Amino acid sequence: xxxxxxxxxxxxxxxxxPHEIIGGAVHAVRERGLSVVLVGPPxxxxxxxxxxxxxxxxxxxxxEEALAMDEGALASLRRxxxxxxxxxxxxxxxxxxxxxxxxxxxxxxxxxxxxLKGQQGVLRPAIAVALPTRPxxxxxxxxxxxxxxxxxxxxxxxxxxAAYAETAYGIGKPRVALLTIGSExxxxxxxxxxxxxxxxxxxxxxxxxxxxxxxxxxGAADVIVTDGFTGNVALKTIEGSVRYAFGELRxxxxxxxxxxxxxILQRSTLRELNRRLDAExxxxxxxxxxxxxxxxxHGSSKAAGVSAACQLAADLARGGIVTRVGERVATTHRTHRxx
Amino acid sequence: xxxxxxxxxxxxxxxxxPHEIIGGAVHAVRERGLSVVLVGPPxxxxxxxxxxxxxxxxxxxxxEEALAMDEGALASLRRxxxxxxxxxxxxxxxxxxxxxxxxxxxxxxxxxxxxLKGQQGVLRPAIAVALPTRPxxxxxxxxxxxxxxxxxxxxxxxxxxAAYAETAYGIGKPRVALLTIGSExxxxxxxxxxxxxxxxxxxxxxxxxxxxxxxxxxGAADVIVTDGFTGNVALKTIEGSVRYAFGELRxxxxxxxxxxxxxILQRSTLRELNRRLDAExxxxxxxxxxxxxxxxxHGSSKAAGVSAACQLAADLARGGIVTRVGERVATTHRTHRxx
Numbered sequence: 001x002x003x004x005x006x007x008x009x010x011x012x013x014x015x016x017x018p019h020e021i022i023g024g025a026v027h028a029v030r031e032r033g034l035s036v037v038l039v040g041p042p043x044x045x046x047x048x049x050x051x052x053x054x055x056x057x058x059x060x061x062x063x064e065e066a067l068a069m070d071e072g073a074l075a076s077l078r079r080x081x082x083x084x085x086x087x088x089x090x091x092x093x094x095x096x097x098x099x100x101x102x103x104x105x106x107x108x109x110x111x112x113x114x115x116l117k118g119q120q121g122v123l124r125p126a127i128a129v130a131l132p133t134r135p136x137x138x139x140x141x142x143x144x145x146x147x148x149x150x151x152x153x154x155x156x157x158x159x160x161x162a163a164y165a166e167t168a169y170g171i172g173k174p175r176v177a178l179l180t181i182g183s184e185x186x187x188x189x190x191x192x193x194x195x196x197x198x199x200x201x202x203x204x205x206x207x208x209x210x211x212x213x214x215x216x217x218x219g220a221a222d223v224i225v226t227d228g229f230t231g232n233v234a235l236k237t238i239e240g241s242v243r244y245a246f247g248e249l250r251x252x253x254x255x256x257x258x259x260x261x262x263x264i265l266q267r268s269t270l271r272e273l274n275r276r277l278d279a280e281x282x283x284x285x286x287x288x289x290x291x292x293x294x295x296x297x298h299g300s301s302k303a304a305g306v307s308a309a310c311q312l313a314a315d316l317a318r319g320g321i322v323t324r325v326g327e328r329v330a331t332t333h334r335t336h337r338x339x
Numbered sequence: 340x341x342x343x344x345x346x347x348x349x350x351x352x353x354x355x356x357p358h359e360i361i362g363g364a365v366h367a368v369r370e371r372g373l374s375v376v377l378v379g380p381p382x383x384x385x386x387x388x389x390x391x392x393x394x395x396x397x398x399x400x401x402x403e404e405a406l407a408m409d410e411g412a413l414a415s416l417r418r419x420x421x422x423x424x425x426x427x428x429x430x431x432x433x434x435x436x437x438x439x440x441x442x443x444x445x446x447x448x449x450x451x452x453x454x455l456k457g458q459q460g461v462l463r464p465a466i467a468v469a470l471p472t473r474p475x476x477x478x479x480x481x482x483x484x485x486x487x488x489x490x491x492x493x494x495x496x497x498x499x500x501a502a503y504a505e506t507a508y509g510i511g512k513p514r515v516a517l518l519t520i521g522s523e524x525x526x527x528x529x530x531x532x533x534x535x536x537x538x539x540x541x542x543x544x545x546x547x548x549x550x551x552x553x554x555x556x557x558g559a560a561d562v563i564v565t566d567g568f569t570g571n572v573a574l575k576t577i578e579g580s581v582r583y584a585f586g587e588l589r590x591x592x593x594x595x596x597x598x599x600x601x602x603i604l605q606r607s608t609l610r611e612l613n614r615r616l617d618a619e620x621x622x623x624x625x626x627x628x629x630x631x632x633x634x635x636x637h638g639s640s641k642a643a644g645v646s647a648a649c650q651l652a653a654d655l656a657r658g659g660i661v662t663r664v665g666e667r668v669a670t671t672h673r674t675h676r677x678x
Binding site: 144147148179180181188189190212213214215216217218226228229230232233234235236237238239240241242243244245246249 | 483486487518519520527528529551552553554555556557565567568569571572573574575576577578579580581582583584585588
């Protein structure tokens with residue numbers, strides 16, 4: 001049915017684990033035709049699968065431990081048999097094509113780096129998040145894996161993002177932009193000025209120049225590159241701002257004499273809009289640059305979000321994202337020698 | 340009428356200069372009872388004031404040159420007689436209490452630093468922007484004056500912002516927060532971890548800890564401290580995200596069968612809401628830490644925005660912001676010696 005190995009799904013990561021994770025697995029298998037392996041405590045998972053009548057459709061791989069949502073990077077060292085560690089191990093052994101987890105981002109990143117290791121030539125793995133622009137999402141990276149970076153890493157992030165855009169959205173020449181505080185080349189800090197030079201000098205990238213915070217949601221670029229500190233602040237600022245704008249709107253509607261009309265509108269259109277802006281619909285963030293694809297679903301993911309994350313993982317694996325990243329990153333080393 | 344010297348208003352800065360600037364001056368004088376001096380080419384200004392019948396109410400100080408909106412920091416060196424330079428000069432001489440300009444931010448910052456000089460003990464002036472939270476605006480700084488900073492500067496930005504919140508909003512103990520990428524003290528990069536320590540150790544600040552991008556618009560703090568790169572990206576991301584959210588809303592309303600109800604709602608509430616979110620209503624950004632207050636009105640300001648900026652400048656001058664900043668910054672040096 002599928003031309004790739006199954007997706008290794010961490011059954012114990014996320015606010016609604018394992019119940020909604022298992023629901024997501026069942027949905028991914030039945031509605032999307034994907035192949036999924038659940039990783040976690042067999043007894044619990046078997047019983048839950050039995051409730052869905054799905055014990056024959058979805059295999060279980062044993063992992064009795066799990067990383068808690070509030071455990072950070074260090075816990076991944078202490079728990080070599082956690083569900084996320086075992087999921088990574090399946091990919092490493094060639095028994096799964098990608099990992100999906102709704103666990104804590106810090107735990108997933110640390111475990112992924114430890115168990116899957118960075119791809120040859122990749123300076124640092126990075127988190128790519130799909131922003132809800134049209135017609136295709138814009139990929140922002142790094143969204144938080146690396147709080148301190150060097151210009152050469154920003155160049156590589158551009159290649160990681162370009163490989164993602166090619167693979168997931170079929171974009172031939174993804175437009176790459178650099179996030180900074182002015183559109184001119186000399187604006188920003190030392191880091192972005194040097195990164196700008198490296199991006200300009202890279203023939204295998206379609207670099208369209210600097211963008212500012214205004215431009216994150218306008219569709220001005222397919223890939224927007226930044227350090228993990230700025231990227232994480234920007235991502236959370238988007239979420240906070242959109243929530244704020246709708247809160248203010250509800251407030252304004254509630255205050256007006258049109259409260260009733262407003263309530264109707266709210267039900268019919270705001271709900272739909274909220275859904276569109278919901279990170280779940282996009283399948284989550286992707287940790288790129290490791291020897292295997294890791295999709296980080298939102299911690300609050302329910303079944304639909306988990307299923308979408310499995311789809312994204314399968315699409316990236318089927319498109320050979322790891323190979324594409326490897327090819328692209330090799331060109332950054334050639335570029336380096338010229339400098 | 341006023342207990343302070345007049346506001347020196349740069350008549351030549353801004354997209355709608357001088358017409359809307361002069362309209363703003365007339366509004367500030369007649370409707371707000373402020374005292375204003377216009378700085379620019381006398382002939383042009385006199386004729387425009389005559390149209391308002393206001394030649395007797397508003398004095399003019401000659402400046403034949405002006406910085407163009409697209410001129411950067413270097414132009415301020417080349418034009419010592421520009422309208423913004425002369426406005427700063429009036430404050431320096433004690434003939435005006437504060438400067439208001441809707442010119443280019445880079446030009447205003449460079450001219451202010453050159454002509455007014457930094458206050459004693461201030462490492463770097465910073466730009467504070469008022470975010471539209473309730474009940475009081477939250478002050479974000481630095482919003483773009485310093486793309487590279489040191490932890491000690493972030494500590495001082497906290498004091499600059501606290502002085503602003505005390506002076507403009509009468510907040511007794513402004514809550515100060517540090518913008519980073521996790522609420523725990525150890526999160527973030529080296530810069531914010533060290534700044535966190537300095538803020539914690541400062542007895543004259545009410546430091547409430549780390550905040551993330553989500554929290555910028557929730558009113559979780561009165562003053563939010565960050566470097567000028569992150570602050571500028573965050574500020575522009577807010578603007579872009581709010582615009583995006585309303586754009587999506589209009590799209591959703593237009594798509595639905597409730598288009599007509601939506602259009603009514605749009606007129607009555609969205610317009611009001613847009614106004615509330617409009618930077619103009621808050622009087623603009625403030626450049627803090629110089630020997631004189633400089634209010635940077637939005638480049639697209641019309642008369643109402645210019646008038647509000649004059650009000651903010653007058654409030655800050657009347658409240659003795661420069662003295663308050665001086666007192667607060669002196670404590671940062673005492674703190675330093677202890678370390």
